[in-house]
Amino acid sequence: MKQSKNIIRIVLGTALILLVPLVAMQFTDEVVWDVADFAVAGVLLLGTGLTYELATRKAGQIAHRVAVGMTVAAALLLVWINLAVGLIGTEKNPANLMYAGVLAVGLIGAMIARFHPRGMARALCATALAQALVAVIALIIWKPEVTLGVLGVNACFVLLFAGSAWLFRHAARQPNEPGVETTA
Numbered sequence: 001m002k003q004s005k006n007i008i009r010i011v012l013g014t015a016l017i018l019l020v021p022l023v024a025m026q027f028t029d030e031v032v033w034d035v036a037d038f039a040v041a042g043v044l045l046l047g048t049g050l051t052y053e054l055a056t057r058k059a060g061q062i063a064h065r066v067a068v069g070m071t072v073a074a075a076l077l078l079v080w081i082n083l084a085v086g087l088i089g090t091e092k093n094p095a096n097l098m099y100a101g102v103l104a105v106g107l108i109g110a111m112i113a114r115f116h117p118r119g120m121a122r123a124l125c126a127t128a129l130a131q132a133l134v135a136v137i138a139l140i141i142w143k144p145e146v147t148l149g150v151l152g153v154n155a156c157f158v159l160l161f162a163g164s165a166w167l168f169r170h171a172a173r174q175p176n177e178p179g180v181e182t183t184a
Contacts, residue, residue: 003053003057006053007050007053010046010049010050010053011046013045013049014042014045014046014049017041017045018038018041018042018045021033021037021038021041022038040083041080044076044079044080045076048072048073048075048076051072052068052069052072055068055072055115056068056069059171061171061174063167063168063170063171063174064117064167064168064171066167067117067120067124067164067165067167067168067170067171068164070160070163070164070167071106071120071124071160071161071164073160074157074160074161074164075103075106077157078099078102078103078157079099079103081153082096082099087099087150087153087154088138088142088145088146088150089142089145093142093145095137095138095141095142095145098134098137098138099134101130101134102127102130102131102134102157103127105123105126105127105130106123106124106126106127106130106161108123109122109123109124109126109127110123116172117168117169117171117172118168118169118172120164120165120168121165121166121168121169121172122165123165124161124162124164124165124168125161125162125165127161127165128157128158128159128161128162128165131154131157131158131161132154132158134154135150135151135154135155135158138150139151
């Protein structure tokens, strides 16, 4: 019963967020979304909410819940920014495809860790390292398009992934609660 209420909240939250650009389009020409934009945004938001719900279903510790929240929020922002404007140059710059590799590192690491906190800490350390590596590679190869702003945004993502790793590590050190597995 609680899960179905949470899913309803996620769906309603997604709809409310999507109302923002819809209403903005009525008042300004600065916001121009088509059906595909709304569909992609809806899938991203709904998928993020459902992922959080699934990943925290059995997590009792607040550190674990916050770590999952930071991780899925960082992944959502990374995808959204790249689809909207791109981090390196424009969204059409092939350098931005490297960020898919960052997310792949995190996802593969999470699957290897079977989503247990200790393993997730390692997976997110690797994800933070991959994020930093993207910035270094971009600086070497696409130097004119890499500005301090690009490096700053990448640093923010590194901090988000590293912060999530730290929280997962903290959650792994907490005593087990019934139904919560904390070994990797």
